[in-house]
Amino acid sequence: AQKVTQAQTEISVVEKEDVTLDCVYETRDTTYYLFWYKQPPSGELVFLIRRNSFDEQNEISGRYSWNFQKSTSSFNFTITASQVVDSAVYFCALSDEDYGGSQGNLIFGKGTKLSVKP
Amino acid sequence: DAMVIQNPRYQVTQFGKPVTLSCSQTLNHNVMYWYQQKSSQAPKLLFHYYDKDFNNEADTPDNFQSRRPNTSFCFLDIRSPGLGDTAMYLCATSRAGERFFGQGTRLTVV
Numbered sequence: 001a002q003k004v005t006q007a008q009t010e011i012s013v014v015e016k017e018d019v020t021l022d023c024v025y026e027t028r029d030t031t032y033y034l035f036w037y038k039q040p041p042s043g044e045l046v047f048l049i050r051r052n053s054f055d056e057q058n059e060i061s062g063r064y065s066w067n068f069q070k071s072t073s074s075f076n077f078t079i080t081a082s083q084v085v086d087s088a089v090y091f092c093a094l095s096d097e098d099y100g101g102s103q104g105n106l107i108f109g110k111g112t113k114l115s116v117k118p
Numbered sequence: 119d120a121m122v123i124q125n126p127r128y129q130v131t132q133f134g135k136p137v138t139l140s141c142s143q144t145l146n147h148n149v150m151y152w153y154q155q156k157s158s159q160a161p162k163l164l165f166h167y168y169d170k171d172f173n174n175e176a177d178t179p180d181n182f183q184s185r186r187p188n189t190s191f192c193f194l195d196i197r198s199p200g201l202g203d204t205a206m207y208l209c210a211t212s213r214a215g216e217r218f219f220g221q222g223t224r225l226t227v228v
Contacts, residue, residue, distance in 0.1 A: 035217070043206050045161070045219035091160060095217075106151075106210075106217060108160035 002027045004094050006109035013082055014117050021077045021112045023092030029053075034068065034075045035093040035106070045091070051075065082116045089113045121145050122220035124209050130226045131199055139194040139223045141209030149212040150192045152184060155222075156205045167192060199227045 003026040013019045025034065036048040049059065051068055059066045063080045079086055092109045123142045131137040141150065148169050153161035165174045167186045181203075183195040196203060204227045209220040 037219075042221065043208075043224065044221040045208060045210075047216075047218065050216065105163055105166075106161075110160050 002029075002032075002094055002096065002107045004092050004107050004109035006090075006092055006112050008112045009110070010113045010115070012115045012117065015084060016081050017116075018078060018080050019082050019114065019116075021079075021090050021092075021114070023075045023077065023109060025073050025075065025092070025094045027094060027096070029096050031096070033095045035091075035095065036066065036075075036077050037091045037093065038088045039091060039111070040088045048077075079114075082114075084116050084118055087114060087116045122209055122211055122218050124207075124220035124223050126223060127221060128224050128226075130228060133201060133227055134198050137196050137199055137225065139196075139207050139209075139225065141192045141194070141220055142190050143192075143209075143211045143218075144190070145211055145213070145218065146189060147211035147213040147218075148189070150186065151210040151212065151217075152192070152194050153208040153210065154203075154205050155208060161208055164194070196225075199225075201227050203227050 005024045007022055011019060032053045034051045038046040038048055049066055056068050056070055065078045067076045075092060089111045091111045094107045121144050125140045129137060149166060151166040152164045154164055155161040163175050164178045164182055165184055181197050185193045194207060204225060206222045206224050208222045211218050
């Protein structure tokens with residue numbers, strides 16, 4: 001069975017601190033996709049990144065970086081120099097793929113609520 | 119430019135009174151999803167369409183139905199809302215693994 005675990009329920013940091021959000025996943029599929037979404041108080045799920053199971057390169061996008069390690073089934077997300085606008089709930093998610101990549105269900109972790117204080 | 123649009127953003131309905139939530143997309147994606155997200159929980163898939171093929175999750179209550187009259191539109195009908203159906207309802211589309219969510223409809227059943 002597929003499962004995503006985000007062990008940190010809530011994290012509070014002070015602005016400019018670095019913060020890492022942990023994500024551990026379980027799947028028996030050899031082909032799968034991992035995602036991170038941001039959900040601000042307005043409610044919309046904002047796509048941050050999608051990574052397939054064959055690409056273990058770490059990725060950096062501005063202040064955001066992701067560390068994918070298949071050996072530990074982890075896909076951690078780091079925000080460098082956090083800002084108040086980063087305050088949101090962050091979800092890690094896992095998807096299998098059927099029919100050319102569109103039909104897989106998205107299995108979400110329970111989310112980590114990040115509060116960045118000025 | 120919004121690509122997945124949900125209406126209304128906020129909806130209050132009475133216990134037992136049918137309600138319909140709508141979702142439209144400008145992406146021409148063939149897959150559309152409806153998720154339910156209760157307070158402080160992760161989104162939970164209710165059902166999805168692959169073109170016109172409807173796929174219901176096993177634990178989705180019969181009270182929830184969906185219609186997809188064309189590629190662009192998808193509706194979520196709740197026949198007899200209960201207090202426990204108060205939640206955010208999220209619509210999403212997908213093609214080639216990319217998934218896009220709308221802003222959601224916050225439904226309150228009173």
